[in-house]
Amino acid sequence: MTMVGNTVRPAAVAEEREAGRPPVPRSNAMSYGLISVYVVLALAFGIVPAVYALYLAFTDAEGGFAGLANFAKVTGDFRFWPAVTHVALYLIIWLVALVVLVTLLAVVVHAILARWLSRTLRFVFYLPGALAGASSVLLWLFVLDPTASPVGGLLRLLGFESFVQVIVPGNLPVIFAVIAFWAGAGSWIVIMYGALNNISAEVIDAARVDGANPVQIAWRIQLPMLRKWISYMCIMSLAAGTQLFIEPQLLSQASNAIVPNDYSLNQLAYQYAFQQNDFNGAAAISLLLLVIALALSAVFVTRGGLFERD
Amino acid sequence: MTSAHTEPAAAHRPGVSGWSSRAIVTVIVAVLVLFFAIPMIWLLFATTKSARRLIVSNPFAPGSAGDLSTNWSQLFDFQDGAVTTWMANSALYAIGALAITLLASIPAGYALALTEFPFRRLLLVLTLVVMLIPNTALVLPIFLELNVVGLIGSPLSVILPMSFFPFGVYLTYIYFSTSIPRDLLAAARIDGCREFQVFTKVALPLAAPIVALVAFFSFVQNWNNFFLPFVMLPSSDGYPVQVGLTSLLASTPAFNPSSAGAQSVQLPTLALATVVSVLPVLIVFLVSQRFLVAGMTAGGTKD
Structure with a gap:
């Protein structure tokens, strides 16, 4: 998850400009030339694989039409629903933590008057983002191992004496959410901070003159204005979160398979493809994931007013 | 772009008032700062320790340059480079x-x-x-x-x-x-x-x-x-x-006991590997923070 939030509002601007623009001389050949490399890449690594995944999901190993058989097979798999539960729990914890804490931190950091302090805080939040992927998981393996951990005392206080006790299945959704939050929250805080800077100072001043306290200002003015950015954050995080893979994969390896290697849906798809040589089943899982992610995104788009004009 | 561009005059910001709410917010923010900072700082210290010192010494005490260089050579000798x-x-x-x-x-x-x-x-x-x-x-x-x-x-x-x-x-x-x-x-x-x-x-x-x-x-x-x-x-x-x-x-016995052997990797070496693996991205992050924030807010201030 990198920083991808800077574009919703400008999109509206771009569309507005389009309405009144001067006529552009048409030169199709040149336009096609300029977009050609991108179109070739989009076809090869976007459209064709997507269509191929669709084809695989609805056919059997011999290429015959299979209807919904692949979907019935994977949803009937005893590993499927536990994986769904794991991913869903993880997503709920992660998204709630993101929405609540990122918004809170952005508002607080924005309210800090000392410029050096505000800048230092943003930097501290933002820097862990550099440790995405396997590196952040590895770092957290250390942090969660009471023998080596910098917060070993805290872990023991919570009743965890060994690494194996920390990573019992019930704790995993929280652990994965913590890792994802640690690495991903900072860039969203920086983005929200930027968005808060765009709220005009007069509006805030007027509210203060009318007797609003900082909490009311945050709740009544800043939060509604951040709504779009919050939905955008949720969509991007959802899309990434449903694909949970590295975290359980590495943890499975590090725990001698106490964490199963089919913990998440994406891992299950990988097992289907490369352990069972069942690419049709794997495609069915990928497709289900995609549909769920897009459907949930649609909720945020409509409820979050993402494509409304200001 | 200058930082003045990204940060409006401080006087226009709402100040947090009220003693108790301020205290609560300060505590929450302090805890989160520790949450974000501790793993990073600890990781840097861990790379300078031997496997034994990593466990027995204070997590936030620096180790020695000698141990760092031992870890370094163990890391880069792993499977012949x-x-x-x-x-x-x-x-x-x-x-x-x-x-x-x-x-x-x-x-x-x-x-x-x-x-x-x-x-x-x-x-x-x-x-x-x-x-x-x-x-x-x-x-x-x-x-x-x-x-x-x-x-x-x-x-x-x-x-x-x-x-x-x-x-x-x-x-x-x-x-x-x-x-x-x-x-x-x-x-x-x-x-x-x-x-x-x-x-x-x-x-x-x-x-x-x-x-x-x-x-x-x-x-x-x-x-x-x-x-x-x-x-x-x-x-x-x-x-x-x-x-x-x-x-x-x-190959790290601490996490995978079956791997003990000539090629085994100690915990501090693994910590060093984590640092080395992100070094280029870390440098890019450090260099680009300012222009990224500026670029991000510039889009919004144009309209």
């Missing part, structure tokens, strides 16, 4: 894909924003939709596709899929449609520029900020990509460092 190979692979994949991404997305973003052609709108919508598809969702079909053309295991099997970066096209599109006045392009045409020259002589020189932004996102994403190389590259010689870390982890 595999770590060096992995870092070089990561650099090749990340920079190779970055180059193709720029070559593809800067002209495409320009064409979408400032020229007119059939299917322009369709292509724009398609870019937006594909942007929302998580990139791991397509990895398995891409594997099958590249398997047909016999590219599995070759560097191209990760460079080419990573070069497809719709987010970069979208950013470029936004930049060209909001930041370059159409009058400027019209003037260039009146002065006799041909269409292609308008792009190379007028638009490209103005595109430096967006090239930097796309390059940043692309590089970071490519370097950290795990699932794609994990699937595409079966041999350890081809691993990027992110995937190589799993080999190191598998």
